[in-house]
Amino acid sequence: MKISGAAAMVEALEREKVEVMFGIPGGATIPFFDELIKRKTIRNILVRHEQCAAHMADGYARVSGRVGVATATSGPGATNLVTGIAAAYMDSTPLVAITGQVPRNMIGRDAFQEADITGIVTPITKYTFLVMSASQIPSVIRTAFMLASTNRPGPVLVDIPRDVQLETTEVTFPDQVKLKGYTIRSGDPHPYQVKKAIGALINAERPIILAGGGVIMSGATNELIELAELLQAPIVTSLMGKGSVPETHPLCLGIVGMHGKAEANIALEEADVVLAVGTRISDRTVMRLDKFGENAKIIHIDIDPAEIGKNVRADIPIVADAKKALKAIKEGLVKMGFKRDPDTPWLKRIKELRDQFASEYEELLRGSLRPPKLMKILRQILPPDAIVTTGVGQNQMWSALYFEALQPRTFITSGGLGAMGFGFPAALGAKVAKPDKPVVDIDGDGSFLMTEQELATSICENIPIVVMIMDNRSLGMVRQWQSMMYEGRLSYVDLGRVPDFVKLAEAYGAEGVKVESYEEFESCMKRALRSEVTVVIDIPVPPDEKVFPMVLPGRRLKEVICRG
Amino acid sequence: MAEEKLHYISALVEDKPGVMFRITSLIRRRAFNIDSIAVGPTEHEGISRLTMTIRGDERIVEQVIKQLAKLVDVIKISEIRPEESVVRELALVKVHVRDHTARNDIIQYVNIFRGRIVDVAPHSMIIEIVGDEDKVNAFVNLMKEFGIEELAKTGVVAMSRGVKSIKPKE
Numbered sequence: 001m002k003i004s005g006a007a008a009m010v011e012a013l014e015r016e017k018v019e020v021m022f023g024i025p026g027g028a029t030i031p032f033f034d035e036l037i038k039r040k041t042i043r044n045i046l047v048r049h050e051q052c053a054a055h056m057a058d059g060y061a062r063v064s065g066r067v068g069v070a071t072a073t074s075g076p077g078a079t080n081l082v083t084g085i086a087a088a089y090m091d092s093t094p095l096v097a098i099t100g101q102v103p104r105n106m107i108g109r110d111a112f113q114e115a116d117i118t119g120i121v122t123p124i125t126k127y128t129f130l131v132m133s134a135s136q137i138p139s140v141i142r143t144a145f146m147l148a149s150t151n152r153p154g155p156v157l158v159d160i161p162r163d164v165q166l167e168t169t170e171v172t173f174p175d176q177v178k179l180k181g182y183t184i185r186s187g188d189p190h191p192y193q194v195k196k197a198i199g200a201l202i203n204a205e206r207p208i209i210l211a212g213g214g215v216i217m218s219g220a221t222n223e224l225i226e227l228a229e230l231l232q233a234p235i236v237t238s239l240m241g242k243g244s245v246p247e248t249h250p251l252c253l254g255i256v257g258m259h260g261k262a263e264a265n266i267a268l269e270e271a272d273v274v275l276a277v278g279t280r281i282s283d284r285t286v287m288r289l290d291k292f293g294e295n296a297k298i299i300h301i302d303i304d305p306a307e308i309g310k311n312v313r314a315d316i317p318i319v320a321d322a323k324k325a326l327k328a329i330k331e332g333l334v335k336m337g338f339k340r341d342p343d344t345p346w347l348k349r350i351k352e353l354r355d356q357f358a359s360e361y362e363e364l365l366r367g368s369l370r371p372p373k374l375m376k377i378l379r380q381i382l383p384p385d386a387i388v389t390t391g392v393g394q395n396q397m398w399s400a401l402y403f404e405a406l407q408p409r410t411f412i413t414s415g416g417l418g419a420m421g422f423g424f425p426a427a428l429g430a431k432v433a434k435p436d437k438p439v440v441d442i443d444g445d446g447s448f449l450m451t452e453q454e455l456a457t458s459i460c461e462n463i464p465i466v467v468m469i470m471d472n473r474s475l476g477m478v479r480q481w482q483s484m485m486y487e488g489r490l491s492y493v494d495l496g497r498v499p500d501f502v503k504l505a506e507a508y509g510a511e512g513v514k515v516e517s518y519e520e521f522e523s524c525m526k527r528a529l530r531s532e533v534t535v536v537i538d539i540p541v542p543p544d545e546k547v548f549p550m551v552l553p554g555r556r557l558k559e560v561i562c563r564g
Numbered sequence: 565m566a567e568e569k570l571h572y573i574s575a576l577v578e579d580k581p582g583v584m585f586r587i588t589s590l591i592r593r594r595a596f597n598i599d600s601i602a603v604g605p606t607e608h609e610g611i612s613r614l615t616m617t618i619r620g621d622e623r624i625v626e627q628v629i630k631q632l633a634k635l636v637d638v639i640k641i642s643e644i645r646p647e648e649s650v651v652r653e654l655a656l657v658k659v660h661v662r663d664h665t666a667r668n669d670i671i672q673y674v675n676i677f678r679g680r681i682v683d684v685a686p687h688s689m690i691i692e693i694v695g696d697e698d699k700v701n702a703f704v705n706l707m708k709e710f711g712i713e714e715l716a717k718t719g720v721v722a723m724s725r726g727v728k729s730i731k732p733k734e
Contacts, residue, residue, distance in 0.1 A: 117587065118582070122585065122589050123589055123590070123593045124588055126584075126636070127636045130582075147636065178637055179635055180578065180611075180639045180733075181578065181636050181638050181639040181640075182634065183579075183635045304634070305630050305633075306627065306630035306631050306633075306634055309623065309626060309627070310627060310630075466653060
């Protein structure tokens with residue numbers, strides 16, 4: 001079959017069952033976009049900035065479990081994708097980015113809109129391709145999707161020069177591709193390691209499970225809960241693991257980390273066996289990498305062997321898929337007839353910790369328009385399967401601490417990279433993937449302003465979501481650090497009086513509302529969820545409101561503070 | 565503090581554009597310290613062999629191997645134990661020849677080290693020396709007293725003795 005490179009691109013994407021992608025055309029991708037409009041098989045969501053194309057594809061991928069696709073032209077289009085690709089890389093999202101490149105004979109000559117995008121993104125992708133012949137397009141795109149979605153998922157970039165898109169050539173579409181240096185892992189745990197893990201867990205007096213994003217990716221929620229109940233082990237989650245277990249489950253203590261729940265942080269440090277699953281045990285999750293697990297045995301399950309031993313010592317490493325490993329451990333325990341009575345001193349201690357901090361949390365709900373209370377109200381309004389995304393900073397930590405996630409893939413946040421501006425485009429991508437579910441972006445004014453232009457996309461492409469801005473007119477998290485650790489010297493964190501978010505929303509044809517009380521927020525949110533256009537809810541919160549609990553930098557989890 | 569010693573890592577990699585860039589980019593990004601790196605073709609077409617020496621404790625070496633193994637273009641990778649391997653490096657040393665006595669002394673040293681004189685000029689000589697790093701370094705140190713004008717090293721290559729081999733999967 002003789003077709004153009006551009007036609008091969010679109011056909012290869014069709015074969016990957018791509019229904020929608022996110023991007024902006026440009027000089028180096030006109031042949032590709034021409035083919036898209038001729039065939040009309042794939043919907044392109046025309047965004048207003050390429051960073052958001054990547055974040056939308058990311059949000060789409062995280063809620064659907066499918067590969068997200070973003071596209072940009074050469075040069076500035078491609079470099080604008082970088083933040084979005086980095087965010088996807090840090091959080092292991094399957095993403096394929098397709099960029100145009102200058103014609104082959106112009107590469108290396110600093111041509112107009114030339115950027116070495118494959119070079120630029122090499123450290124933040126699983127792999128990159130620069131396609132130098134149209135005949136390679138089918139196998140390259142097949143390989144890109146395979147790489148992005150298997151083992152530990154991640155972004156892959158495919159760079160295709162304009163003249164390669166125009167070249168007509170003989171192509172064949174392979175079903176399978178083989179790489180010498182990459183094999184798809186079975187994900188089966190090693191039986192001997194499983195046995196060792198079982199031994200450690202049976203003998204544990206104070207077992208705890210630390211669940212990360214890998215649990216969500218492998219769909220291991222049921223296995224996680226079953227194992228925890230069998231062991232009577234409390235579960236704490238990393239930020240990425242939020243939603244891996246319903247946070248209302250009696251054994252779930254919520255998130256751990258710099259802004260983790262106090263009882264979760266202390267419990268994690270008091271445990272004698274830590275079962276860490278699908279987490280890279282990051283510095284923000286356990287704080288002092290050098291001190292973590294000093295007095296505990298660490299069982300570490302991860303699909304990526306390089307994560308084991310990278311940050312923290314693993315006493316029992318298990319390279320495996322989270323679901324398969326948890327299942328194997330559970331089945332081993334069941335076979336032995338093991339069942340732990342819930343009446344353990346450890347669970348008494350957990351209850352004691354919960355009680356100890358209950359009053360601190362109560363305190364945070366007092367007074368008007370306090371973010372923790374807004375989170376609680378939001379949870380009451382939203383159905384369990386509603387999707388929430390966040391910006392980065394205080395808004396993100398309030399959401400993580402006080403908005404209870406009830407299902408996997410319903411809490412979407414830029415955990416690793418911490419990219420401000422992520423929440424809004426990710427919410428739009430999520431809504432495209434799940435048009436029937438309510439989607440709320442819990443954002444801050446600083447974060448939202450980094451990507452607010454996508455209101456245009458939201459209106460023009462008919463993707464209605466709700467944005468709630470916890471509007472403190474400042475870069476709140478930096479402000480919090482400055483006021484707590486820099487003798488209160490505030491340096492460039494005041495964002496001033498503008499813009500008027502209501503007018504801003506209206507300028508795009510969206511709806512804007514400012515609320516001044518919990519009651520107004522509640523009725524406004526209920527209305528917004530039924531709206532046919534995106535609604536921006538501006539909620540003025542006091543700029544001095546801080547996020548608590550908190551572990552100060554350099555301190556240990558158990559040194560968590562609840563006020564200061 | 566874990567002991568920091570020299571480790572040899574050997575890898576089979578795809579012989580195609582950008583592979584060395586990916587490898588060096590990873591080493592830089594993860595802040596690994598590489599002493600030397602050498603690459604060349606193998607008995608298999610399309611596959612190159614890379615040898616690097618790295619200084620660090622066991623944890624670092626394990627991380628280097630695991631992170632490099634993740635690269636799609638790295639086909640196989642393992643650590644080579646020096647005690648079970650042949651380790652070689654080649655150096656070219658252009659040494660200053662002050663006078664007749666110096667020339668004689670240098671020739672003596674070259675013979676003791678089983679090196680070769682590959683170029684002779686009125687006031688200098690180029691010597692080729694092959695051996696493990698210690699031998700090459702010892703020779704280079706001896707040449708310092710005569711005055712080294714230029715020094716070029718290939719970096720270390722290594723291979724396990726006997727049946728143990730690094731081969732691509734069939």
